[in-house]
Structures are given as C-alpha cells and as structure tokens.
Amino acid sequence: MNDGRRARVLRAIVEDYVATNEPVGSKALVERHGLEVSSATIRNDMVALEQEGLIAQPHTSAGRIPTDKGYRMFVDRLDEVKPLSAAEKRAIARIIERPVDIDDMLDRTVRLLASLTHQVAVVQYPMATTSQVRHLELVDIAPHRLLVVLITDSGQVEQRIVDSGMPLGETDIALLRDAFNEVLHRTRLDRVAAACDTVSVPPGLRDVAAAISEVVTDLARSTRQDRLVMAGTANLARSGRDLGAHIGPLLEAFEEQVVLLKLLTSMVAETGRVSVRIGRENPVESFASTSVVATGYGTDDSEAKLAVLGPTRMDYPTTMAAVRAVAKYVSVILSE
Amino acid sequence: MNDGRRARVLRAIVEDYVATNEPVGSKALVERHGLEVSSATIRNDMVALEQEGLIAQPHTSAGRIPTDKGYRMFVDRLDEVKPLSAAEKRAIARIIERPVDIDDMLDRTVRLLASLTHQVAVVQYPMATTSQVRHLELVDIAPHRLLVVLITDSGQVEQRIVDSGMPLGETDIALLRDAFNEVLHRTRLDRVAAACDTVSVPPGLRDVAAAISEVVTDLARSTRQDRLVMAGTANLARSGRDLGAHIGPLLEAFEEQVVLLKLLTSMVAETGRVSVRIGRENPVESFASTSVVATGYGTDDSEAKLAVLGPTRMDYPTTMAAVRAVAKYVSVILSE
DNA sequence: GTCTGGCACTCCACATGTTCGAGTGCCAAT
DNA sequence: ATTGGCACTCGAACATGTGGAGTGCCAGAC
Numbered sequence: 001m002n003d004g005r006r007a008r009v010l011r012a013i014v015e016d017y018v019a020t021n022e023p024v025g026s027k028a029l030v031e032r033h034g035l036e037v038s039s040a041t042i043r044n045d046m047v048a049l050e051q052e053g054l055i056a057q058p059h060t061s062a063g064r065i066p067t068d069k070g071y072r073m074f075v076d077r078l079d080e081v082k083p084l085s086a087a088e089k090r091a092i093a094r095i096i097e098r099p100v101d102i103d104d105m106l107d108r109t110v111r112l113l114a115s116l117t118h119q120v121a122v123v124q125y126p127m128a129t130t131s132q133v134r135h136l137e138l139v140d141i142a143p144h145r146l147l148v149v150l151i152t153d154s155g156q157v158e159q160r161i162v163d164s165g166m167p168l169g170e171t172d173i174a175l176l177r178d179a180f181n182e183v184l185h186r187t188r189l190d191r192v193a194a195a196c197d198t199v200s201v202p203p204g205l206r207d208v209a210a211a212i213s214e215v216v217t218d219l220a221r222s223t224r225q226d227r228l229v230m231a232g233t234a235n236l237a238r239s240g241r242d243l244g245a246h247i248g249p250l251l252e253a254f255e256e257q258v259v260l261l262k263l264l265t266s267m268v269a270e271t272g273r274v275s276v277r278i279g280r281e282n283p284v285e286s287f288a289s290t291s292v293v294a295t296g297y298g299t300d301d302s303e304a305k306l307a308v309l310g311p312t313r314m315d316y317p318t319t320m321a322a323v324r325a326v327a328k329y330v331s332v333i334l335s336e
Numbered sequence: 337m338n339d340g341r342r343a344r345v346l347r348a349i350v351e352d353y354v355a356t357n358e359p360v361g362s363k364a365l366v367e368r369h370g371l372e373v374s375s376a377t378i379r380n381d382m383v384a385l386e387q388e389g390l391i392a393q394p395h396t397s398a399g400r401i402p403t404d405k406g407y408r409m410f411v412d413r414l415d416e417v418k419p420l421s422a423a424e425k426r427a428i429a430r431i432i433e434r435p436v437d438i439d440d441m442l443d444r445t446v447r448l449l450a451s452l453t454h455q456v457a458v459v460q461y462p463m464a465t466t467s468q469v470r471h472l473e474l475v476d477i478a479p480h481r482l483l484v485v486l487i488t489d490s491g492q493v494e495q496r497i498v499d500s501g502m503p504l505g506e507t508d509i510a511l512l513r514d515a516f517n518e519v520l521h522r523t524r525l526d527r528v529a530a531a532c533d534t535v536s537v538p539p540g541l542r543d544v545a546a547a548i549s550e551v552v553t554d555l556a557r558s559t560r561q562d563r564l565v566m567a568g569t570a571n572l573a574r575s576g577r578d579l580g581a582h583i584g585p586l587l588e589a590f591e592e593q594v595v596l597l598k599l600l601t602s603m604v605a606e607t608g609r610v611s612v613r614i615g616r617e618n619p620v621e622s623f624a625s626t627s628v629v630a631t632g633y634g635t636d637d638s639e640a641k642l643a644v645l646g647p648t649r650m651d652y653p654t655t656m657a658a659v660r661a662v663a664k665y666v667s668v669i670l671s672e
Numbered sequence: 673g674t675c676t677g678g679c680a681c682t683c684c685a686c687a688t689g690t691t692c693g694a695g696t697g698c699c700a701a702t
Numbered sequence: 703a704t705t706g707g708c709a710c711t712c713g714a715a716c717a718t719g720t721g722g723a724g725t726g727c728c729a730g731a732c
Binding site (some may be wrong): 023025026027028039040043044046047057060061062063 | 724726
Binding site (some may be wrong): 039 | 683
C-alpha cells in the first residue's frame with residue numbers, strides 16, 4: 001500500500017499547490033482529498049517524499065511544495081490525458097477554421113492556445129521541406145535595387161532586396177527573370193542552390209545574376225522555419241508573484257527569439273506526443289522557474305513545433321491537453 | 337522673479353522625480369539645484385503649483401510629484417531639444433545602415449529605439465500611397481486554393497489565399513494571371529478596385545475572377561499601414577513598481593495592436609515634429625499612467641509613425657531626442 | 673511492520689505599538 | 703516677497719506579542 005499512497009500524496013500536493021499557490025500541509029491534504037488515513041501518516045510519507053527530492057519546504061514548519069523533480073514525476077505518471085470539454089473543442093474548431101492565410105492561421109492558433117491555457121504560447125512557422133519553387137519575381141524598386149520574391153507551391157512568399165550594382169532596364173530584368181524561372185521552376189527548395197549554378201545569362205549580367213543567386217539560395221534555405229509567433233505575454237503579469245522578479249529576463253528571452261527557437265528545436269517532439277521541460281531541466285538560466293509544454297504539428301512534409309510556456313507551477317494536465325488538441329486540429333487544417 | 341522661479345521649481349521637481357522615483361521635498365530641492373532661496377520660499381511656490389494642478393502629494397506631509405498636467409507644462413517648455421551624444425549618433429547610423437529588407441530595417445529600427453530609450457518602442461509599417469502594382473502572381477497550392485501575391489514597386493509583397501470554388505488547370509491560371517496583370521500593371525494602389533472591374537475573362541472563369549478581384553482590392557487597400565512592429569517589452573518589467581499593477585492591461589493593449597494603431601494615428605505628427613501624449617491625455621483607460629512620444633517618418637510618398645511608450649515618469653528630453661533622431665535617420669535611409 | 677494519537681516545538685503572518693525623520697502649513701519678522 | 707521658526711502629520715522602519723498551521727517524534731494499537 002505504501003508506495004501507491006505516496007504517489008497519491010505527491011499528486012495531491014501538486015494539485016493543491018497549483019490550485020492555491022500556497023505550501024500545502026498534511027492536515028489540509030487529508031481533508032481535501034479522500035485519503036483514508038490520518039495526517040500523521042501523511043507526514044511520514046512526506047518526509048519520505050522529501051528525502052527522494054520530490055517535494056521541499058520553503059522554511060521549517062511550513063507546508064510542502066513540489067520540486068522540479070516532483071513535477072516531473074507527476075507529469076510522467078499522467079498517462080490518460082484529460083480530455084477537453086465539448087465547448088472547448090468547439091471553440092478550437094470554430095476559431096481555427098477557414099484561415100485566410102498561413103500568417104493568419106498561425107496568428108489565430110497562437111492566440112487560441114494562449115487564451116485556452118492562460119499562458120504564453122508560441123508557434124513556429126511550418127517548413128515545407130519538400131515544397132518546390134513556383135515562381136521567382138524580380139522587381140526594380142530603385143535604380144540599383146532589385147526586389148527578389150520567391151514563391152513556393154506551399155504558399156510561402158519570401159522577399160529580399162538585392163543591390164544590383166548597375167542600372168538595369170526592363171528587358172534586362174525580364175531576361176533575368178526568365179532565366180531564373182527556367183532553372184528554378186518546380187525545383188525543390190533544398191536543391192535551389194545547385195540549380196542556381198546552372199543558370200545562364202549574357203556576360204554583361206553575370207555579376208547581377210550571381211548576386212541574385214546568392215539571395216535566392218539564402219531565401220530557400222532560411223524559409224520561415226526560424227521564425228515564430230507569440231501571444232499571451234500579458235498572462236505573465238497575471239501569474240502573481242510567481243515568476244515575480246523573473247519576469248524581466250523572461251520577457252527578454254521572448255524577444256530574443258533565437259533562444260526560444262533553440263529551446264524548441266532541442267525538444268524531442270514527434271507529432272502527437274507532448275513533451276514537457278520543467279524548470280531547471282531547461283538549459284537556459286532565465287527559464288529556471290518556467291516550464292515548456294511542446295509538441296510537433298503539421299503534415300509529413302511540413303513539420304514544426306508549438307509550445308506553451310508558463311511557471312513551473314502550472315496546470316500540466318489541462319495545458320498538455322490543450323497543446324495536444326490544438327496541434328491536432330491545426331495539423332488537420334494544414335493538410336487541407 | 338516669481339513666475340520664472342516657479343517654472344524652474346516645476347522643472348526641478350520633474351527632473352528629480354524622474355531620476356529618483358521618489359516624491360521630492362522642498363529641502364532636497366534647494367540643495368540639489370542652484371536655487372538661491374530658502375526651502376520655505378520653495379514651499380510657498382509649491383502650494384501655488386499645487387493649486388494650479390501641476391504637482392500633487394501622494395499623502396499629506398510627503399514630497400510632491402508632478403501631475404500629468406505638470407509633465408505637460410514641462411514638456412511644452414522644452415524648446416531646445418537635447419542633442420544626442422556623438423556616440424549615440426554613430427550607433428544609430430551603424431545599426432540602421434544597409435538594411436536587407438523593409439522588414440529587416442523596421443526590425444532594427446525598433447530595437448534600436450527601445451535600447452536607446454530603455455522603453456517600449458513601436459514602428460508602423462510605412463505606406464506608399466502613390467505606389468503602383470508591379471506584378472500579380474497566382475499560385476495553385478491545393479485543388480481549390482489559389483495563392484494571390486501582389487507586388488508593388490515600393491517593394492511591398494502581400495499575399496492571401498482565395499478559395500477558387502472549382503479546380504483550375506495550369507492554362508486557366510495562366511489566363512487569369514495574364515488578364516489581371518494586363519489591367520493592373522502600373523495601376524496605383526488606390527485605383528486597383530476600379531481596374532479590377534475592367535478585367536475580362538472567359539465566362540467559365542467569371543466567378544473565380546470575381547473572387548480574385550475582391551481579394552486583390554482588399555490587399556491593395558490594407559497594405560501594411562495597419563501593421564506595426566514592437567520591441568522592448570522587457571523594459572516594462574524594469575520600470576520598478578512604477579506601472580506596477582498596470583503592467584497587465586498594458587501588455588494586453590500591446591498585443592491588441594488595433595488599440596495601438598488607433599492611438600498612433602490619432603496623434604498629430606508631421607515628420608520632424610515630435611508629439612507627446614501624457615497619461616490620461618490618452619483616450620485609452622489602460623494608458624492612464626503611460627506616455628506616448630511619437631513622430632512621423634519616411635518620405636513624401638510613404639509616411640508612417642514611430643513612437644516610444646513608457647511610464648509618465650519618463651525622461652522626456654532624452655526620449656524625445658532619440659525619437660526625433662531615429663526618425664530622421666530612418667527617413668534618410670528610406671529615400672535611398 | 674504500519675498506522676495512529678498526542679505532544680512539544682518552530683516559525684510565519686498579522687496586529688499592535690513606538691520611534692524617527694522628512695516634509696508640510698502657517699505665522700510673525702524682516 | 704522672503705525668511706526662520708515651530709507645531710503638526712504621516713509613513714517607513716523596527717520591535718514586540720499572539721495565534722495558528724505545520725512539523726517531528728514517540729509510544730501504543732492493530
């Protein structure tokens with residue numbers, strides 16, 4: 001009996017602490033949960049749990065709070081995921097359906113996730129690894145400036161300005177455009193670099209063509225995957241004195257999207273599986289009291305991640321359910 | 337002498353309060369500034385200033401702090417703008433030069449502004465009112481979905497997905513693309529709607545063409561002007577218990593860009609002139625203790641606004657100088 | 673061996689003084 | 703118009719006391 005009850009005690013502590021944000025004592029625990037033993041017994045269990053490093057007390061003779069390790073155990077023991085309410089499911093479906101645009105869709109998704117969980121949500125732009133070039137457009141926007149626009153069949157549009165180094169006429173530009181489209185059309189993004197080498201243009205345009213090749217290669221490589229959208233930062237303020245002083249560094253990290261991206265990509269997350277990083281499990285110092293709940297989403301040929309960030313003291317079952325559900329819906333919509 | 341000194345007293349109060357974030361008393365005032373009178377005299381001036389509503393005391397027998405009206409007077413009396421240091425000027429020039437892209441440029445600008453002022457900075461996307469359509473590209477990304485991409489000669493690229501309602505073949509799409517480009521090429525954005533009406537397509541494609549027309553018109557109308565980039569939200573946390581409890585609503589407002597946009601556009605701001613809204617002068621409740629320092633930037637045919645947001649207790653001279661300087665530099669770069 | 677009731681102990685949160693100093697308002701004198 | 707002086711107010715900081723929640727531990731019951 002012993003071990004089973006201890007697990008229950010840990011779970012109860014986590015749940016109560018998440019709900020009340022106050023250290024939870026042995027007596028309250030017996031009352032609020034259906035534990036059919038006395039508080040003294042619970043106390044004994046508590047010292048055991050404390051020795052295992054699963055819970056800790058902020059000061060002598062206070063209640064216990066879960067440690068990172070305690071949350072970890074709690075999360076690992078959660079096998080049956082709490083299902084969302086019908087109302088929530090309907091909300092998800094309603095909000096995400098009929099997106100105008102990829103941007104629009106991600107924007108809505110991230111807002112939805114933030115409002116469902118009352119936490120900060122981030123969504124990575126999906127990358128279509130197998131997508132192909134559909135069209136390359138060149139526009140002269142100033143005497144020496146060309147705008148290069150790359151359009152893929154997955155609906156991505158990327159642009160960049162390139163310095164042409166010489167004035168170009170309408171015909172020159174048309175010539176370049178045709179030359180590049182000739183070799184690039186239907187080329188997979190990961191083969192754009194090679195294709196660019198085979199482009200043939202008159203000698204006078206060789207320098208310009210080289211500059212364009214470089215930019216196009218770059219555009220094809222760095223398509224979006226390294227961008228993300230975020231919502232719900234206002235929820236940070238609401239989290240009481242929980243992160244309290246740490247809110248500053250966190251906001252900084254959020255602006256430095258690079259950090260977030262690294263964090264996200266470092267998390268194993270096949271689609272369908274929700275993975276969790278708790279507090280100091282995160283390799284970043286400013287996330288010491290922040291948890292990340294992430295999962296993959298998208299179709300086979302365009303995978304990316306989405307995540308929810310919040311205090312370690314977070315409602316993991318609900319958050320994980322929301323993350324999983326939203327990822328599922330978005331994936332369905334994405335495969336159109 | 338009387339009136340002149342009172343103005344000096346007000347200025348001193350503002351400066352000290354901004355520096356220390358503590359109510360400033362009569363005695364400290366005489367010491368820290370070269371006022372050649374006794375503290376009692378200052379006290380008399382203070383009651384006068386208080387009766388005019390320029391300063392207030394948080395509680396009886398505490399120092400005084402400026403009211404919104406006090407800040408307003410302070411700002412209005414600032415005629416010679418504090419020049420930036422040479423180092424700051426160099427930093428501005430270095431960071432903003434050689435942008436890769438419009439997005440890139442705005443991104444750098446807003447970060448620069450945030451780090452110069454240690455406040456939150458926002459920059460509105462510039463709208464080229466006189467810009468023209470350069471190219472319209474249609475891409476079929478799924479059986480019933482068309483991606484419409486609008487490229488203007490000012491380097492803007494806007495895209496949107498449209499439901500074609502019927503499957504389209506390569507030739508259909510090419511036909512539509514040519515038809516639209518025929519009428520749209522070199523059309524000014526504000527005349528796109530009219531031009532779309534004149535497009536001629538075979539009867540079978542009429543419905544699709546109508547749908548595309550609608551989307552294109554929409555794209556042309558809402559080009560970017562209604563988007564903005566932001567940086568420096570982490571500086572909010574650093575502002576002590578200044579906005580303190582109000583940080584939540586503020587963050588919310590920042591995410592609701594609509595509110596910010598309204599606020600920005602409601603501010604008079606010809607390029608070169610810096611305008612300031614202080615605390616409750618802002619028509620939005622959540623900005624009750626926030627000030628906005630804004631100005632216009634850009635060239636004749638593409639104007640937009642940039643601004644810095646911070647607590648009413650902000651260093652106005654420095655902030656205004658930074659805003660003005662950055663706007664100037666950006667305008668220069670923009671005109672290439 | 674496991675659980676239980678009881679008891680002494682610890683420590684925080686809160687309330688209640690008490691003091692100290694900065695700041696004010698006012699007035700009579702200059 | 704300015705000044706010095708004085709009584710007064712109020713908040714911040716510190717000390718003190720009390721109540722309650724929580725703990726650890728032990729001896730006894732099952």
